[in-house]
Amino acid sequence: MMRRFHEAKRRGDAQVVVWGTGKPMREFLYVDDMAAASLHVLFLDAATYEANTQPMLSHINVGTGVDCTIAELAQTLKKVIGLQAELVFDTSKPDGTPRKLMNVDRLASLGWQASIDLESGLRSTYAWFLENVEQLRA
Numbered sequence: 001m002m003r004r005f006h007e008a009k010r011r012g013d014a015q016v017v018v019w020g021t022g023k024p025m026r027e028f029l030y031v032d033d034m035a036a037a038s039l040h041v042l043f044l045d046a047a048t049y050e051a052n053t054q055p056m057l058s059h060i061n062v063g064t065g066v067d068c069t070i071a072e073l074a075q076t077l078k079k080v081i082g083l084q085a086e087l088v089f090d091t092s093k094p095d096g097t098p099r100k101l102m103n104v105d106r107l108a109s110l111g112w113q114a115s116i117d118l119e120s121g122l123r124s125t126y127a128w129f130l131e132n133v134e135q136l137r138a
Contacts, residue, residue, distance in 0.1 A: 001018070001077060002081070002125065002129060005077055005078060005083050006129065006130075006133070009082060009084070013085045015085050016085045016086070018074050019089075019090055020070060020091065020093050021089055021095055022069055022071030023070070023071065023095065024069065024095045024098050024099065025068065025069055025098065026070060027100060027102055028121065029062065029063050029064055029114060030116040030120070030124070030125075032124075033062075033064070033115060034062055038062070040107075040110070040111070041107075052109070060110070061102040061103055061106065061107060062107060065101070065102065065103075065108070066114075075087070076118055077122055080122045
């Protein structure tokens with residue numbers, strides 16, 4: 001979506017198509033938050049880790065615990081990129097799963113929560129994209 005919006009901005013397109021209704025909900029986690037959560041769990045003392053996991057069932061969900069609609073994602077990305085085009089939702093295309101949201105209660109009880117909101121994460125990702133777009137095309 002980021003690449004398509006970027007290219008639409010560059011071309012000056014009047015419209016950009018987004019698949020589906022825009023109603024499905026998705027959770028987005030910025031990579032730096034993922035790294036921070038991983039380190040947080042890695043450095044838990046053994047007793048705390050063992051009290052919150054089980055042998056052969058040691059996963060801990062990492063996420064923000066907050067979701068948004070695909071339409072909200074598209075609007076936020078449009079703002080971040082500075083795209084002037086109208087967003088058109090192609091309802092003939094599939095929506096996919098209605099909602100994907102992690103239960104992050106266990107991780108929160110262990111003292112960690114995400115700190116980078118959607119717009120900030122998209123801004124950082126878009127800045128990286130702009131610095132690397134030519135290499136990505138190669």
